[in-house]
Amino acid sequence: MGRDFFDLPSTAQIEVFTIAAREMLREYGLAEIAVVCINFDFNITFSVVTELGEKYAFRINVNSTRTLENMMAEVEFVHFLSRVQGIHVPRPVANNADNFITSIFHVDSDRYLNGILYTWLEGEVLGDKPTYDQLFTVGAAMARMHQRTREFELTSASSLPTFSDWLWGTQDFLLCEKTRLLPEQLALIQQAVAIIQADMNQLLAINPIQIIHGDLHGWNLMWSEDGLSIFDFDDCGYGIPHQDLAITLYYLDTPQQEAAVLEGYASVCELPAYSKAQMASLLLQRRLVLLNYLYETKNPEHREMLPAYLDKTLERIGTFLTDVRG
Secondary structure (H helix, E strand, O other): OOHHHHOOOHHHHHHHHHHHHHHHHHHHOOOOEEEEEEEEOOOEEEEEEEOOOOEEEEEEEOOOOOOHHHHHHHHHHHHHHOOOOOOOOOOEEOOOOOOOOEEEEEOOOOEEEEEEEEEOOOOEEOOOOOOHHHHHHHHHHHHHHHHHHOOOOOOOOOOOOEOOOOOOOOOOOOOOOOOOOOHHHHHHHHHHHHHHHHHHHHHHHHOOOEEEOOOOOHHHEEEEOOEEEEOOOOOOEEEOHHHHHHHHHHOOOOHHHHHHHHHHHHOOOOOOOOOHHHHHHHHHHHHHHHHHHHHHOOOHHHHHOHHHHHHHHHHHHHHHHHHHOO
């Protein structure tokens, strides 16, 4: 079925993926369960509740190009962070074969699906309306993670990409030969990319590489009476703290919110050094990564966002080239 499957409405895709999730969850001895989709975005995540009331989160990689070695690295990284004081993360759960990754061939989508089961996190996602105190806590948790990650090493059975190019190793749908951009749009993006890559090269050359979360924003952060939890490590890889920081700042709306994150970070350790122009590059790079995703995604709702998102991106590039870079 393959491509035809991904032309179906999201509701129909979710229904089929739910059946696949139930099949995969049997590998954990979970049969009499309630399985409900709680997020269908880049990947798909389900809440899983047993008859005894035990609750889990089960993520199936749908759009992700992560290899099994990458997913094992994610498991190792989360296990490591679970032992770091001041950081709260879900714990990966092994299946009955003592594997943390469960795989099946999915006929409808004509691909192998890989899933990871995590313990459940209580609370509410921070989303796009975090308070000052919450953002201060985010900055502090990020700093603790960066401090401890410097000493963390993966086993030989796992691997992660290095975020050294402007698309972080993902397939290029913007500047490729089959680009759908108009010539003037392409030229503008090429100009911005050249500056972004130069700034990234400079930062990477003078800062030690370490494993970072790679997607640290309000929808991957949970808040409860016990404090902050960090989840969704599917994008982790080798980079520099500046890249994590830029992603968090990208989703904020006000200078006060940005200040809260930076103050929280500085309460734990020294902020990574960067210029205003370099941070502007990293922020625009995030925008272009998301634009590139809209050209490749099979999510129908996300594909509908593309025209407006492209127009706004080109507007931001114009501002970047004139007001920020001069």
